């Protein structure tokens with residue numbers, strides 16, 4: 001198994017690229033944001049409890065996403081590895097993922113970090129708000145809060161992974177095809 005984190009601020013293109021990379025390299029794409037939105041769409045108790053946190057652009061509790069990921073890891077079959085998108089989001093989640101993987105004799109092979117400047121992120125998310133129906137895209141103040149939360153709580157994971165030799169920065173500005181080629185080139189080193 002080869003396992004990757006796709007990393008970057010809100011709007012950096014994690015979801016867009018993950019769908020394509022998962023298909024090309026037969027990876028299981030695990031997006032905690034997508035899983036949480038599916039809970040909300042299905043009207044589950046968990047979805048109801050999480051929706052107000054998400055619509056403010058705050059992080060849901062670590063235990064919630066850690067449990068979701070563990071269940072998905074254990075139910076996945078016939079894949080070359082995992083592509084974690086939007087998870088981990090805190091150092092505590094990163095440590096929990098490390099424990100979860102090592103208990104299954106797996107590890108993270110690389111962290112691919114999409115580098116996109118602030119103005120481009122905001123531009124993309126405002127544009128997406130027109131079609132996505134995501135409440136957290138509708139309000140520019142919530143977009144800014146998501147970027148601030150990323151900087152405060154999520155960005156420290158980069159240093160944690162850099163110290164472990166996993167950090168691979170990628171220019172996240174350009175066409176979707178160009179960025180896909182950049183990411184594919186890095187993943188090819190491992191598969």
Ligand code: AP5
Nearest residue numbers: 010011012013014015016032033054058059060086124128
């Ligand atoms: P999540 O769903 O993970 O959202 P996010 O991190 O805010 O990121 P986005 O999905 O908005 O951006 P993306 O990087 O995937 O970019 P995309 O490809 O869509 O999380 C949502 C919420 O759930 C969180 O705020 C939190 O509340 C909760 N949550 C989720 N995971 C959690 C966790 N682990 N712990 C705690 N809470 C958690 O692209 C964005 C737009 O740009 C699209 O319209 C796309 O078409 C466009 N685009 C993409 N690439 C390009 C390009 N190269 N050029 C121009 N436009 C582009």
Ligand code: MG
Nearest residue numbers: 014015033086
């Ligand atoms: Mg996404």
